[in-house]
Each structure stands twice: as C-alpha cells, then as structure tokens.
Amino acid sequence: MSNSSKLLEKAIEQFASLPGIGRRTALKFVLHLLKKNADEVTAFAKSITDLKENIKECAVCHNIADGEICEICADKRRDADIICVVENIRDIMSIEATAQFKGLYHVLGGIISPMDGIGPADLNINTLIDRIMSTDVKEVIFALSATIEGDTTAYYIYKKIKDKENITVSTIAKGISIGNDLEFTDELTLGRSIVNRISFSG
Ligand SMILES: [Zn+2]
Secondary structure, eight states, X not given: OOOSOHHHHHHHHHHHTSTTOOHHHHHHHHHHHHHSOHHHHHHHHHHHHHHHHHOEEOTTTOOEESSSSOHHHHOTTSEEEEEEEESSHHHHHHHHHHTOOOEEEEEOSSOXXXXXXXXXXXXXXXXXXXXXXXXXXXXXXXXXXXXXXXXXXXXXXXXXXXXXXXXXXXXXXXXXXXXXXGGGSOHHHHHHHHHTOEEOOO
C-alpha cells in the first residue's frame, strides 16, 4: 500500500508503529483524524506530547504520577497497612479494575531474571524494603508472575522482610496469570485471588 500523500504516509507509519496496530487500522485512524476539526486534532496531539513531557514516577511506589506522589498513594481512604507488590503499572491497572484491593502498591519494574541479566539492583527492590521496614506496613502481598523468576523475586524480598515483627506475607493464588500473561486473566478470577490470597511460606 503506498499513498499519493507523503503526509498521510507519515501519519500512517506513526500509528502502525504502535503494538497491535497494522497499516489498515492505522489508515482508519488517520482518515478519522482528518475528519475532525483542527482543535480536536491539536488536543489529541498535545495529550501525547504532554504525556511524555510531564508524566512522573511516584516517589513512593513507582507508579506513574502527575505529581510527586501518585493518586493511589495520595488517597487517604486507602489502607496504608497493606502493600501489593507488582511487576509493572499495567498490573496495577488490572488489580484496580477488580475493585477488590484497597491497599497500596509497589512497582518493581520487572522481576529478577539472571538469564536476562536482571538482578535485584536493577529493580525497585531496595525502595520496597526501606518502605516496609520504616513504616507500619502489616501485610505484603506478592502479585508476581507464576514463573520461576516470579518465585525467585518473591523469595528474595521475603528473606529481607520476614524478620520484621507483626508482618504477614502473602501471595495471590498460584496459577493466576499476572505480569506478561495478565491480559488472559479475567477480572473476576484476579479479584478472587486477591481476596483469597494465601500465606507466603518461602
Ligand atoms: Zn504511588
């Protein structure tokens, strides 16, 4: 497919560079944008540049944030006694969609994977340990991939926090796909696995 307009072609290429978007869908988007008025298209483009320029990482949990602290950490109605440990911000979105968890999160930014050269120092693990040890957190829930890497990561963290007094460490039910397979887990199953979380025994 080639187009008589270089401008059109350039816009199509941009949309087609997004995951899961083929050239046919990209063309549909571009033609749709062409039908909108100039203000709408400007607002569309600005929301993308603003995103990249202004979005921050939460100083507490490493979630995305508009300011210093993310909306979840800043929400006083949430239960600060519980921290749910996840790999990435997409996991937060999935868990939030279940409406079954009212605690706080901590985003590791990945999991320990020696095969990929990812060690504890490459992840937000030290900030998590500091957070757990220096606050009144009473429960830590691991919501990591049901893989060897996920287990290794959970165990690594568990060893560092298990001696803290009055702390409960739990994990979402085994067999729940979270992390990379998250999109295959439905909200109901994920929600249930958080409510019926099991004790993490190492
Ligand atoms: Zn936060």
